[in-house]
Amino acid sequence: MPAPFLLALFMCLFSFTTPCLAARDNKVSVILPFADNDHPPHYLVNDQGEITGGIEADILKAVFSDMAVEFSYIQLKRAAILLQQERYHCISPTPEELRGQAGYYESREFLSIYYNRVMVLASSPFSVNSLASLHDKRLLAFLGASKYLGDDYADLVKRNSRQYREFTHLSMAIPMLFLKRVDALVMDKNVFMYHANKQEYDVFHGKDKVLFYDFFPPSRFTLMCKNKALIDDFDASMKKLRLSGELSKIIERNVNARR
Template identity: 25%
Template sequence: MRIAALFTVLLYSFIASSEQLDVVVGWDKPPYVMSADHSGFELELTRAILKELGHELSPIYVPFGRTARLLKDDAVDIALTLNKAHKVSADILSDPYVVYQNVAVTREDRNIKVNGLASLRGKSIIAFQTAKNVLGKEYGNTLASQPNYLEMARQDRQVNMLMLGSVDAVIMDRNIFSYFKAQNDAYADDAVTIHELFPVSAYCAGIPNPKLRAQFNATLKKFFEDGRYQALLTRFRLENLFDKLVEQQLHINES
């Protein structure tokens, strides 16, 4: 009886310590976020980390610009895909858990030489929505102001337009490009050239609760060390960009 009573106490203790956490995340960004089945690399990683901590992830999908606002309003437990540029306190940000890199992509058979943004002047270009606002003043002055420049919310259509020859170049995250290109058998094997014109960007989770944030960081570190992080990247066919982040930081420190 004592053993049964002890088991009951431990069970209720576990239930009491676990909870469903509201996690706010931007709209669809395959393969990082796929709201239709609550999947994607960022959601799956966060879900696995929270599960290890005894919690359940409850996703809330919002336009990307509202993520930081909900966090500031104390309306959610965790907000994904944030960094210091999003006007949230650095004190509540987790360690970086994902790295993005916007690039310019051209078809290899077009043989377009790109040595910098100026090389794309005069070319037809399609970019992700808000690119001219987030990629810097030089980008806006050099490319976004020209008449054959367009921004589009549907990134699968960006890839289609490049691969079918409607534009000379696309500007988007390299992993998102690779994901959509691989989905279409008509051009999945066609060669492209990746032009690394922009730096890599690390993103964190906004977690106001200091205890939860420390637990998240410790568990994320375990995922890096035991191979679970890389296994999840491989599952979603993502290139691991953390090495590029380290190289970039070393270059900055040496400058």
């Protein structure tokens, strides 16, 4: 048996923090959790249910360009458990319950930043100057919005006198605005643009022109791994991508894609 293999095997058997798969196969497996029953935002999924691309996936492939990167999209409730069982190397967003625990390493750089907006048709017969002005409007928001968007938004949901819903299928939610079945959508702007482009809506001109209202701070998400070396590589590579402008190009390619 070759000496290098024996050394790798010894390291795997006696290491409690580094997954053996990364050491032997030069692979990194990443969980990209999602909260709803549809495909996660931005991800491109083939007929076998495998992630083949998308914003976060494309960023991670660029970051770990010298490794084979495998993605799995898994419902949020199961994702943290699978990381704890060391069935995967990394996860993003970082599970709150694992943050700060020994043996779990969190990035300094952000993998994804979500810019949640209120979106209404420019032709709508009402003006929006605050969240409070939406109290009598039909609202459709991303799943969990009432928990994640702060006290003012939670209060708006409680006081809404018309109809408030949170969607579970992005592909069905986007047309609701253009068909005027809701008065406003609440979701990440890039997610909206990606799916609106796929469905061939021109959100900048004509009858489908959309106005975007910014009432929420950005939501920033890190990467967590069981292997500190992977986190160090991620932070160094993400900084290079950001400073070189390549990160912006990856995001722009995905948001503007018509697939």
